[in-house]
Amino acid sequence: VRSPALSVRALRQALDHHALDVHYQPIVCLRTGRILGVEALVRWSHATAGPVPASQIVKLAEDSGLIIRLGAFVMDTAVAQMHEWDRITGRADLSLAVNVSAVQVHEGSLLAMLDRVLGDHGFDPRRLELE
DSSP states (O other): OOOTTOOHHHHHHHHHTTOEEEEEEEEEOTTTOOEEEEEEEEEEEETTTEEEOHHHHHHHHHHHTOHHHHHHHHHHHHHHHHHHHHHHHSOOOOEEEEOOOHHHHHHSOHHHHHHHHHHHHTOOGGGEEEO
């Protein structure tokens, strides 16, 4: 059940004011223990409702038409972070998994957004996994 505080307006403001975060869950090889990559996960710590489950964020974004903007935010943030980690570690072999909504696929601008984000950060598209 969605809290009354979790409105389209609140999500729009969160996007406007950079109040959403992207967290990274490691993807680990069970045989070797080596980190193979990370999965980018959107998080929102709402001022009054507290932590908002990702499923609620995505549902609200899809229902309100903000999913395209949310998806672009997550993708840009995650690819920029990977670029920074590559620079710091000298390692450019980790994969990045990002969830995309069916709405993003059907809307038709996903490929253009990916081309822009990957190009802006010089990120190898072979390292990107769309889920």
